[in-house]
Amino acid sequence: MTHVLGANQYGKSETRVVRVYRDTARHAIRDLNVSTSLRGDFEAAHTRGDQAKVLPTDSQKNTAFAYAKLHGVSSPEDYALALGRRLLDAAPAASAAQIRVEEYAWDRIPVTGPEGPVGHDHSFVRRGTETRTGVVTVEGRGDGQRAWVVSGLQDLVVLKSTGSEFHGFLKDEYTTLPETHDRVMATSLTARWRHYGSAPTADADRATSWDTSYEDVKRILLATFAGHHSLALQQTLHAMGSAVLDAHPEIAEIRFSAPNKHHFVVDLSPFGIENDGEVFVAADRPYGLIEATITREDASDPGPAWVGLPGFC
Numbered sequence: 307m308t309h310v311l312g313a314n315q316y317g318k319s320e321t322r323v324v325r326v327y328r329d330t331a332r333h334a335i336r337d338l339n340v341s342t343s344l345r346g347d348f349e350a351a352h353t354r355g356d357q358a359k360v361l362p363t364d365s366q367k368n369t370a371f372a373y374a375k376l377h378g379v380s381s382p383e384d385y386a387l388a389l390g391r392r393l394l395d396a397a398p399a400a401s402a403a404q405i406r407v408e409e410y411a412w413d414r415i416p417v418t419g420p421e422g423p424v425g426h427d428h429s430f431v432r433r434g435t436e437t438r439t440g441v442v443t444v445e446g447r448g449d450g451q452r453a454w455v456v457s458g459l460q461d462l463v464v465l466k467s468t469g470s471e472f473h474g475f476l477k478d479e480y481t482t483l484p485e486t487h488d489r490v491m492a493t494s495l496t497a498r499w500r501h502y503g504s505a506p507t508a509d510a511d512r513a514t515s516w517d518t519s520y521e522d523v524k525r526i527l528l529a530t531f532a533g534h535h536s537l538a539l540q541q542t543l544h545a546m547g548s549a550v551l552d553a554h555p556e557i558a559e560i561r562f563s564a565p566n567k568h569h570f571v572v573d574l575s576p577f578g579i580e581n582d583g584e585v586f587v588a589a590d591r592p593y594g595l596i597e598a599t600i601t602r603e604d605a606s607d608p609g610p611a612w613v614g615l616p617g618f619c
Contacts, residue, residue, distance in 0.1 A: 311352050315404070315614065317343030318363035321370045325379040333428040336379040339408040340386075342366045342393060343614065346400035359399035366393060381516035382407040382440035383455050390444035390453070402445040404614060408460075409438040436462035438520060439498065443610050454611035457520055458498030463567070464528065465492035470536040490569035490586060491536055493596075497527060498618070499550065499560040500611050519554065526550050539564055539596045547600030559601035559608070561618045566594035 319341040327334040344366075350356035369392060377388040386405035393403045411433040414425025439458040446452055473485035530549045536542040547560045569586040597619040612618070 311349050313345075314348060314352065315343045315345045316348065316360075316363065317341065317404075318366040318370070321367045323370055323374050323379075325374045331427055335412050335430060337410040337412060338374075338379065338382065338385070339410070340370045340389075341406040342370065342389065343404045343406075344393060344397055344400040345402045345404070346397070348399060359397070361393070361397040361400070365396070369393060369396070381520075382409050382438060383442060383457060383516045386440050386442035387444065387453055387455070390442050391451070394444055394447060394451075402443060402610060404441065404443045404610075406615075407440045407442075409440070411435070411438065436460065436495075436524075441498070441611075441615060443613070445610060452609070454609055455501045455503075456498050456611055456615070457501065457516070457523070458496070459520075459524060460496040462495040462497070462524075462527075463492070464495060464531050465490065465567070465569075466532065466536075469534075470542075472538060488583065491539065491542075492567035492569060493539065493564040494567060495527070496563040497523075497546075497560060498615070499523060499554075499557045500608060502556050502558050502606060519556075523550050523554065523557075526553055539566060539594075540598060543596060543598045544600060547598070551600060551602060558605040559599060561599045561612075562597060563618055564596045566596065568593060 321340045321342075323338045323340050325336045325338070327336075342363075344361065346359075348359060350358070351360050370389060373385065373389050373392060377385060379385045386407050390403040390405045393405075394400055397403075412430035413433050414427075415429045415431050416423050417426045417429075418424075436459045439460055441456040441458075443454045444451065445454075467490055468488055470489050470491035471487045472489060473487060475483075475485070526549050527546050530546040531542060534542050534545045543562045543564060547562065550560050551557060568589045570589060571583060572581055572585045572587050574581040574585065599619070
């Protein structure tokens with residue numbers, strides 16, 4: 307029986323790259339977790355152990371560090387595009403490079419200046435909210451080279467204490483869940499959105515526009531979650547995704563993975579205490595996992611943009 311090598315890729319995962327800008331007395335910091343992978347003609351490495359076409363993963367790690375200095379980190383997307391193109395140049399046998407970036411946000415520690423509270427010039431505190439993500443896939447070379455950019459966030463924990471219902475669902479002999487017209491709804495949201503092109507605006511503005519686009523999408527997601535009266539988490543995700551697509555014509559689709567962070571009303575009646583939806587137990591597992599994609603009817607072919615990204619249907 308003949309065995310055939312199937313889909314394969316290799317790279318360096320989770321290189322921690324911290325870029326500090328010291329151009330002025332007021333420093334800036336970009337804190338990244340970078341994973342790289344190459345796809346292409348690497349069959350000989352698998353079948354014969356021939357490494358002649360293999361750019362070592364250690365070299366990929368070193369390139370990630372070098373490009374943080376040489377290219378800079380104006381945004382995760384812009385940095386990943388530059389890094390992916392460089393790795394394709396360095397590995398002729400590779401047909402595509404995928405760069406996955408997670409960015410951890412730092413805020414300036416507040417101090418008191420002559421005119422009141424300000425952020426310290428070179429001291430920071432890690433922000434305890436979401437992690438920004440970016441995935442760039444670069445394929446081909448020269449004039450035929452193409453790039454796909456997926457921006458996103460993960461671990462964005464949100465909760466609404468009312469304005470959420472869940473009723474009218476299918477029931478069978480194993481159903482014990484009561485219907486409710488007023489519940490706590492919470493989730494730890496992962497969202498990723500695919501851009502039509504490899505930059506949302508002209509090259510001269512791309513660094514600012516990636517950051518601006520990210521902040522506005524996050525704003526829309528939060529505002530819709532807060533303002534939308536929910537009959538189900540599925541309905542809320544659809545509303546959030548639709549609002550993003552309505553506001554951002556450069557985004558082709560958005561995908562969500564949203565685990566329910568259940569909050570159950572505690573029965574205090576054994577103690578003679580009435581609990582009118584005020585005391586809850588937060589249950590971390592098991593949990594419902596809701597996943598959804600909202601896309602434009604005329605969205606472009608995603609190509610390899612989503613290849614290798616776990617956690618989505």
